[in-house]
Amino acid sequence: MHQCECNSRCLFPQMQMRFDGLLGFPGGFVNLQKETLETGLSRELWEELGVAIPISVEDHVVSCLAPALFSSTSSSCLITHLYVKRMEEEQILEVERAAASTAKDHGHEVLGMIRVPLYTIKGEGGLASFLSHSFIGNARSQLVESLLQSYMPATSQGLPITAHAYNLCPFT
Numbered sequence: 001m002h003q004c005e006c007n008s009r010c011l012f013p014q015m016q017m018r019f020d021g022l023l024g025f026p027g028g029f030v031n032l033q034k035e036t037l038e039t040g041l042s043r044e045l046w047e048e049l050g051v052a053i054p055i056s057v058e059d060h061v062v063s064c065l066a067p068a069l070f071s072s073t074s075s076s077c078l079i080t081h082l083y084v085k086r087m088e089e090e091q092i093l094e095v096e097r098a099a100a101s102t103a104k105d106h107g108h109e110v111l112g113m114i115r116v117p118l119y120t121i122k123g124e125g126g127l128a129s130f131l132s133h134s135f136i137g138n139a140r141s142q143l144v145e146s147l148l149q150s151y152m153p154a155t156s157q158g159l160p161i162t163a164h165a166y167n168l169c170p171f172t
């Protein structure tokens with residue numbers, strides 16, 4: 001058990017360890033001919049986290065064109081859509097439990113959920129160390145962006161979980 005420098009209402013952002021050893025957010029490709037970004041993201045969260053998490057347009061933070069380097073095919077471009085979902089601590093604990101047990105993708109595409117440390121222990125670790133890991137696509141800048149948007153004094157708004165959806169551009 002460690003002692004951290006945060007209080008009980010601190011931010012509790014989560015990412016995941018992917019099958020390729022990179023850190024990223026839960027989420028995945030969305031087929032806009034069959035679903036909206038939000039319903040597609042909820043579907044992906046169900047598969048990867050094993051919990052039904054409704055996503056609404058109000059949870060959207062930012063969209064951006066991913067660098068060509070990160071697109072899955074060289075002939076298409078990728079738009080990443082970042083969402084931040086605020087949840088109570090107990091809900092986040094439920095996500096951690098389900099993601100490591102009943103989630104469909106557990107042990108395959110997703111190796112586990114990871115808490116992003118916003119604290120240091122004896123001056124070591126913390127966000128700066130965490131950011132030195134390897135991230136998929138623009139997940140690192142998405143993390144920084146979501147923290148900048150979410151970092152506010154403790155309020156009654158709950159705690160954030162961050163997720164993303166992507167869709168391929170219709171033009172290639």
Ligand SMILES: O=c1[nH]cnc2c1ncn2[C@H]1C[C@H](O)[C@@H](COP(=O)(O)OP(=O)(O)O)O1
Pocket residue numbers: 023024025026027028029070071072078080109136137138139142164166
């Ligand atoms: O967390 C992320 N942030 C930004 N872009 C991401 C993130 N995770 C994946 N990606 C990008 C990188 C890849 O080009 C595509 C597809 O990712 P993948 O996880 O392989 O998607 P599927 O599981 O195949 O739907 O998205």
